[in-house]
Amino acid sequence: RYAFWETQPVSQFDDQAAAAQEGPIDAPKTVADVRQEPYTLPKEFEWSTCDVNDTKTVEEIYQLLTFNYVEDDDNMFRFDYSQDFLKWALQPPGTRPEWVLGVRVASSGKLVGFITAVPARVRVRAAALAMVEINYLCVHKKLRAKRLAPVLIKEITRRVNLAGIWQAAYTAGVVLPKPVATATYWHRALQPKKLITVNFTRLAPRMTMARTIKLFKLPAEPVTPGLRPMEHRDIPQVVALLGVYLARFQIAPQFDGEDVAHYLLPIPGVVHSYVVEAEGGRLTDMLSFYTLPSTVINNAQHSKLAAAFQYYTVPAATPLAQLMGDALVLAHSTGHDVFNALDIFQNSEVLKTLKFGIGDGRLRYYLYNWRVPAELQPSDVGLVLL
Ligand code: NHW
Ligand code: EN5
Known part of the structure; x- marks a missing residue:
């Protein structure tokens, strides 16, 4: 009780x-x-x-x-x-x-x-x-x-x-x-050897370390043409992209220009945001993730785990799988060991293809002083709390 x-x-x-x-x-x-x-x-x-x-x-x-x-x-x-x-x-x-x-x-x-x-x-x-x-x-x-x-x-x-x-x-x-709503964490190994060393994950049965490293290998550069770090001048277009995309979900933030400037302009080691710029300077998609390390509690080799967490991602001209794939590449090249995402947004459609594995953690979403008629599905959730 x-x-x-x-x-x-x-x-x-x-x-x-x-x-x-x-x-x-x-x-x-x-x-x-x-x-x-x-x-x-x-x-x-x-x-x-x-x-x-x-x-x-x-x-x-x-x-x-x-x-x-x-x-x-x-x-x-x-x-x-x-x-x-x-x-x-x-x-x-x-x-x-x-x-x-x-x-x-x-x-x-x-x-x-x-x-x-x-x-x-x-x-x-x-x-x-x-x-x-x-x-x-x-x-x-x-x-x-x-x-x-x-x-x-x-x-x-x-x-x-x-x-x-x-x-x-x-x-x-x-x-x-x-x-x-109840969401589930999924994890995509970026540095599989380290993740195994700290017991974040185990070597799969009948897999060698060498095959595991090869399986999770990522390209050095993102594949989406026109992908570049978000800048101040992008704010109005990012507000519009997010406004349209987040309208699909049953629970989602409503960001204005000031919110987008605060939460999405890149801060080294904290928040990483990229936009896809098409001809004529039109922005078609965006992706972002934040850096949240963990202390490894009892390990002789490593004391920190560098995790990237998916933040707001807007697929429109670019398929979600490609955008998330580029997020993995960028998180890897900026020194993260693992990329974490929830099964919210439309993520369930792409997590397995991108070699995410299911985590043992759940994340429950709550509202104070507000009742909804029925529990929402994770795919109804368009809100990320830090
Ligand atoms: S969730 C992370 C919460 N923090 C941690 O897990 C850190 C490690 N744990 C601790 O520090 C993100 C302690 O265990 C805490 C509980 C402090 C969690 N949320 O003091 P008692 C957030 O920060 C209930 C809410 O004896 P404790 C979200 C528990 O069910 N309630 O326990 C925070 C029990 O109530 P019950 C939680 O272990 C949202 C009571 O606390 C809870 O020394 C807050 C026991 O208290 C949790 N995560 O300290 C609500 N964990 O009914 C905001 C336990 O069962 C609501 N409890 O007797 C909205 C407010 C604003 C409204 C504005 C309009
Ligand atoms: C407020 N904003 O449970 C949030 N993390 O799965 C506060 N598991 O990292 C609430 N147990 O599954 C946060 N590895 C609630 C989450 C608390 C932290 C948490 C979980 C999420 C986690 C890892 C490590 C488990 C260690 C043993 C996990 C397995 C991943 C593996 C990847 C490759 C394929 C198979 C599975």
Whole structure:
């Protein structure tokens, strides 16, 4: 049972009857109804709004997450978001400083808890909603199972409600009430030898290392004519490409020019975006991926795994398989060991052909205070959270 989540305005596992009503779960509120005082923490802790532009603070957040954030089911790998990545992910257009929320030990100032919200316009079926995306919820390993997470969630909810926002989207590996969709991770080896060494994958039966390396070998250059890194001048055309393509999905962000500039202009070591330019400067397609390494938890040879994650990809003139194939080439040539993708978008049609293998991880998509009539298929999802 879910002692906390049963008290929250989220779809519950047993509410099929109510599920017919698409829309908000809570009675409508105004900012004046929102509690003015922060929620109370156990007395040894205090709230701390974190400024990611402060070098010492972003270092503290980085340390907390690097040692305490998400691991795979067998505790072999742990996400290692870089400081530049966190600064990028946490400051999109419309950012509010009070939405980067920490918990510190009052006596020492040590950062031991964290949660963030960023604004986003997300369309769910026919409804375009002003939401936040919640991410980077983390409690230090030594303070687990003390019910700190519900306090972090309630406090970030209060701070978001104070801005007049009543819905949120979030993803998690764990099952909570109640997923709007469940996606599966797939992995494409770029450096098979290293992946085998760190036990990310195993040598297939009756395969030698040499044959495995040959099987996953990629060309040095992408094959799509006109493919080049995205630039500032491309923003209006990329907004248009994404707008048309994402309209096919039941849940997808609505990006304006500022969003596209922030989330898609390339940042070395963080986000990689390419456009396909046809004659006359017309853009026909785009692809992107982000860099999210993991710490290899117990390996003598390697301490880091360099993973690229598929971000937004828009096939139109170029088939998706070719565009994703070029993403693999570019991720390989920029030093990544593996390319990860979910079975969202139209990915299911191309993953096997491109030699992706199914992962052991699932990613559940959730909405706060919004009900959908029925669970969506992964292929209905057009939203990527960082
Ligand atoms: S998912 C990644 C979450 N982080 C990690 O997995 C890092 C490693 N784990 C930890 O740090 C991406 C801790 O285990 C955490 C739980 C902090 C996860 N989401 O404090 P207690 C995100 O960041 C529930 C939501 O004793 P703990 C998305 C759990 O079911 N709830 O546990 C975040 C239980 O509730 P229940 C989660 O292990 C979305 C309660 O927490 C959860 O010390 C947040 C236990 O708390 C998870 N991933 O700390 C929601 N994991 O009902 C945003 C566990 O079962 C909602 N729990 O009793 C929207 C808010 C904004 C609304 C605005 C309108
Ligand atoms: C918030 N934005 O489970 C997200 N990773 O499959 C937070 N598995 O890397 C929530 N266990 O399958 C994130 N190798 C939830 C995901 C948490 C991390 C996670 C999984 C995703 C993962 C790897 C390593 C497994 C290690 C043992 C995996 C097999 C790949 C192989 C490729 C080649 C063909 C066969 C399969």
